[in-house]
Amino acid sequence: xxxRISANVIRRLPRYLRRMTMLERQNVEKVSSTELGERxxxxxxxxxxxxxxxxxxxxxxYGYNVKQLREDIGGILGLEDTLTAxxxxxxxxxxxxxxxxxxxxxxxxxxxxxxTDPALIGTEMNGTPVLDGDKLDIYLEENRVDVAxxxxxKGYAASVANLLCRHGVRGIWNFTGTDIDADLGGTVVExxxxxxxxxxxxxxxxxxxxx
Amino acid sequence: xxxRISANVIRRLPRYLRRMTMLERQNVEKVSSTELGERxxxxxxxxxxxxxxxxxxxxxxYGYNVKQLREDIGGILGLEDTLTAxxxxxxxxxxxxxxxxxxxxxxxxxxxxxxTDPALIGTEMNGTPVLDGDKLDIYLEENRVDVAxxxxxKGYAASVANLLCRHGVRGIWNFTGTDIDADLGGTVVExxxxxxxxxxxxxxxxxxxxx
Numbered sequence: 058x059x060x061r062i063s064a065n066v067i068r069r070l071p072r073y074l075r076r077m078t079m080l081e082r083q084n085v086e087k088v089s090s091t092e093l094g095e096r097x098x099x100x101x102x103x104x105x106x107x108x109x110x111x112x113x114x115x116x117x118x119y120g121y122n123v124k125q126l127r128e129d130i131g132g133i134l135g136l137e138d139t140l141t142a143x144x145x146x147x148x149x150x151x152x153x154x155x156x157x158x159x160x161x162x163x164x165x166x167x168x169x170x171x172x173t174d175p176a177l178i179g180t181e182m183n184g185t186p187v188l189d190g191d192k193l194d195i196y197l198e199e200n201r202v203d204v205a206x207x208x209x210x211k212g213y214a215a216s217v218a219n220l221l222c223r224h225g226v227r228g229i230w231n232f233t234g235t236d237i238d239a240d241l242g243g244t245v246v247e248x249x250x251x252x253x254x255x256x257x258x259x260x261x262x263x264x265x266x267x268x
Numbered sequence: 269x270x271x272r273i274s275a276n277v278i279r280r281l282p283r284y285l286r287r288m289t290m291l292e293r294q295n296v297e298k299v300s301s302t303e304l305g306e307r308x309x310x311x312x313x314x315x316x317x318x319x320x321x322x323x324x325x326x327x328x329x330y331g332y333n334v335k336q337l338r339e340d341i342g343g344i345l346g347l348e349d350t351l352t353a354x355x356x357x358x359x360x361x362x363x364x365x366x367x368x369x370x371x372x373x374x375x376x377x378x379x380x381x382x383x384t385d386p387a388l389i390g391t392e393m394n395g396t397p398v399l400d401g402d403k404l405d406i407y408l409e410e411n412r413v414d415v416a417x418x419x420x421x422k423g424y425a426a427s428v429a430n431l432l433c434r435h436g437v438r439g440i441w442n443f444t445g446t447d448i449d450a451d452l453g454g455t456v457v458e459x460x461x462x463x464x465x466x467x468x469x470x471x472x473x474x475x476x477x478x479x
Contacts, residue, residue: 064309067468067471067472068464068468070467070468070471071461071463071464071467071468072461072464074467075461075463075464079447098275133471134467134470134471134474135470135471135474136470138474140470140473140474148364149360149361149363149364149367149368150360150361150364150368152360153359153360153361153364154462156360157360157361157445158462158463159463160466162463163463163466163467163470164467164470165466165470203473204466204469204470204473227473228469228470228472228473230465230466230469234368236290245469245472245473247465247466247468247469249462249465250282250283250286251365251369251460252282252286252369252370252373252374253279253282253283253286254441254458254460255371255374255376255415255441255458256281256282256285256345256374256375257278257279257281257282257458258415258439258441258456258458259345259346259347259351259374259375259376259415259439260278260281260344260345260346261278261439261456262351262414262415262438262439262456263346263349263351
């Protein structure tokens with residue numbers, strides 16, 4: 058179980074988790090790889106291959122137990138091990154995440170937000186304190202932060218990322234739309250490129266592909 | 269060229285486009301599938317296979333012409349054929365997209381935003397008029413809309429999606445975090461699940477995988 062699992066398989070785990078949560082809510086108890094494949098646009102064999110990377114999860118022919126599978130996948134994703142996140146940039150996008158994104162469902166606790174706007178510093182958003190962005194380094198010295206969510210203007214991305222890496226922040230969830238050009242050391246960057254999603258939608262609408 | 273191309277290949281096209289745009293900005297003229305693969309975490313053979321779906325783009329051994337490839341991929345994605353989008357819900361997330369997301373770079377023109385907040389109706393955000401959400405149906409009768417961006421609370425997703433489909437909107441870019449349970453007809457829904465991205469990052473941070 059300690060061999061390297063392909064990034065494509067890892068990226069499908071959250072989709073499986075969502076699907077299982079949905080099936081559980083619909084009181085579905087068992088699901089076969091064929092049914093699951095049809096609902097998710099994957100082949101049954103692909104799904105079985107993916108699950109085999111983690112030792113199986115069920116006996117072929119009997120279907121998967123939905124609740125068990127949801128728990129197993131949540132365990133692989135490490136949801137029971139809560140990590141700490143901060144949001145850097147409390148503008149529209151930062152606010153949208155603070156107000157609406159359910160960090161605990163992803164195994165994260167949102168500890169603080171940072172901004173340099175004096176009108177925001179010292180306020181709370183949905184229970185999260187907004188702190189002075191110019192004092193981020195002091196905060197990082199005194200508090201453990203696993204992931205920083207970058208929602209400030211892209212011009213600051215490189216310098217903030219450098220600061221984060223110097224202070225041992227291990228993960229960056231990057232919404233700035235720019236590639237982070239910094240000495241990252243072991244820090245993992247997850248870029249969110251919303252344009253990829255709209256470009257794909259546009260491709261299908263322009264009639265060049267069939268959905 | 270009219271055969272069905274796999275969704276996975278299509279989903280990589282925006283990534284190739286981004287990479288080519290970046291290389292062009294760095295004044296790189298030629299790139300081999302090996303170099304490209306290293307930068308993108310794909311194998312050279314995967315890249316050649318992907319490009320072969322569209323007829324090739326270059327001669328093996330000579331590398332790809334960066335500018336030409338960027339233009340070819342943009343052409344496949346249909347960027348020269350501008351589609352019309354509206355944003356439904358001008359809260360934090362809607363505002364973030366209106367203010368910061370570059371719709372034209374994806375081949376879209378943002379025509380209007382809709383909200384039901386009287387304080388917002390009649391205002392402009394970054395040049396985009398905010399119109400009365402209760403009059404969306406009238407707007408759809410009088411204007412061609414290709415894609416609706418759903419950034420309103422998830423409780424409205426199904427009813428708004430039904431309205432959109434009835435009026436022939438062909439694409440929905442869904443940020444509500446909920447699956448749209450509506451009679452979609454031929455309407456294509458592209459769901460944005462930000463949690464998938466954070467869950468993947470969390471997986472790597474928890475040391476269960478190596479990046």
